[in-house]
Amino acid sequence: MNPAPAPPAELSSDQLAAVWRGQAKWWHLGCYALVATAVVVALLEPPGPHGRWPTLVLLGGVALAYTLFGRRAIMREETVYAVLYQLCAWTCLLTIIALDPEFESWLLFFCLFPQIWATFEVRPALIGTGLALLALFTAAVAPADDPGAEVPGALVSVVISFALSAALGMFIHRIIGEAERRAAVIDELRSTRAQLAAVERAQGVQDERSRLSREIHDTLAQGFTSVIALSRAATSALDRGDVATARERLSMIEGTAVDNLAEARVIVAELTPGHLQSRTLVEALVRLTDTVTRETGIRVTSSVEGEPAPLGGNAEVVLLRGVQEALSNVRRHSGASSASVTLAYEPERVALEVTDDGAGFDPATTPPGFGLDGLRARAAELGGEVSIGRGDPRGTRLVMELPR
Template sequence: MAGHSTVDRGPRSRVGWHVLVGVVALPLAVAIAANTTVGLGQRLLALGTLAVIVAWYALVSRQVMAGGDERWGTLYFAALAVAFPLLLAIAPLGGALMFALCPQLFVMVARWRIRLPLLLILYAELAWAMFARSGVSRYTLAMVGVTVLVPLTVTILLGAYLTGIREQNHKRATLIEELTRTRAALARAGHEAGVHAERERLAAEIHDTLAQGFTSILMLAQAARTTLHRDVTAADGQLDILERTARENLAEARSLIAALAPVDLTGRGLADALERLAARHTRDTGTRVELSVGGDRPGAPTATDVALLRTAQEALANVGKHADATGVRIELRHEDDLVALAVTDDGQGFDPDTVRGGYGLLGIRTRAHGLGGTCTVRSTPGGGTTVQVELPLTTPEPALPGPHPLPDLTSAAMTERAEPRR
């Protein structure tokens, strides 16, 4: 065992040891002062000795309890081995101080080869005080057995038990710390692997779309330059193909950008994006859409804003396709630790218990669960539909690379409409 004690030396633990000393020393001081069987000078000398012991504890405990090595504890008890018999010689009631000294011994001194001799010295001094006061007799021997040998045995056993518990707690704390570091390292590794995989995906997308398109444009431009002076008709056809290829490439570029971040959120907040989405839906479909925003706006992760905007887009798309509604209400609510979005329509509704199939709402649910949130769909035939998503403001730790379980399409589809695309 190392030279340091394994006890928890936080501020709360230190206060507990200080309280223990006070609980033992104060009543002992009162009892010594009230003992009129001895002279005033002896009482004052005993109180002075007790005060020195307490002051010595106050001085050394700051060193030991704050994480010092056991040499301070050994020095502390070496001095007590001198002061304690003096206190016992003046006031036998000082033996009650053992109630504080024994626990301190197992805190301030870590090794048994130092603990045990110090403990035997203290109890030997207590036994000596009893023999010096009452003499050697059967009665004194019996009292020494009851007040010295039995407590000594119990102290050793209890000290061994508590030491074992502290060592186990120390090992458990070390293991937890190592597991926490390992978990953080795995999370970072998983995040880096995800970033690497996403980069590879984007590289493949760019290679298969933009790079190929640019190559085609370059070849067509070169061919058009070659045939421009010889065959204007052929060059004109090549320029038409070049223009069409450029337009397709531009569409691919816009598609890639849209996959990374919704255009409505670029440089804007979620509430503004929802307001524009509502106005656009009202303009395109004629269905009135109202937006309500409640609560202060805390800083939400971009992934949360993207998920909520996608939810509103999918819900409004479903309303336009299936609900036959005359009005829609979008509610965005911010609370202390979550943000919630609800899209409610007054359309024809449906019975969630009879639905089998559909993927639109399943996509909303999967996206919400991926961010540690929930998705709830409430609907009744003729009573409209409400799609509500609640997401925490703190995004979950990135998942480690490896196989992922497939979503339960049957149970998730229970709350979706019966149309083939929802």
């Protein structure tokens, strides 16, 4: 068991161990200081029956035992070293008492008893304390001329010493144990936090991939689709000898390519969509519907209900992508001759509705597509929703609602 009192509870196990290793030097200093004090006392007091040297040698044995075994027991919490140290130290002390009963042996109690609790767990420490006190009791009673007369006083002293030592040792162990439990909890929390951070990073990477996939689908892929359709129309016009129409289609191809290039640069720079550069959302919708009308011949109209107001970059991006995806599906799948885009600003929400007069479809039997799934994901990120179904009386109707 570590000897030091508990550091602040916010420390981890590694930090707690480092603090205790740093505080262990005070245990070393205290032990050597007490042994040195005992040496000074032995030199100043009158020599015992066997002279000073046996006492000095045995005190040196205590210091040597601490150097060889005690330091390792306290620093490394190794039971073998703890047992070796306690046996050597207490053997030296009891021998000193036997050789010189008048020597102030109690000086070493201040290091030897705490070291029992510093190097053992609670139960072994209780046993060790009891054995040490029993040995001291025997050493005090046995040499007396009338051992029976010495028993009551020695017994009271032993019981009180054991109670005080056990109470103090168990109190310190409880504090240390609580600090170690808290450190373990902090370790677990830090480990969990690191795992969560790793999961969040992985999720962030996945979200960014999904975002880029949606951006590419909603911008570059649709632009390339327009380029293909316009180039085929230009080729057909040339086959018919209609140079003016071919030139017009080539001009549209150039315009679409310029827009795609702008969108690509925007995606790389992670800015707002090219259609929203220096434009309001309403202006971007008008430009987009006019472009679709020119490129496809489908008459696309746009209208605004309520008072337009800035919605923030993300909401406007999602609404614009919704119009792009809806009109892309109108162009490719519906066979419609007209379509309408309505943007409604309401107090609590903004609603986008795109309808056409094409063939329509049954959402229940149509497999999901990446574009619509991506659109729903975009809306859900902002707390909105997307619904799609049959128009009235025919065609398709897409509605996106976002909170304001």
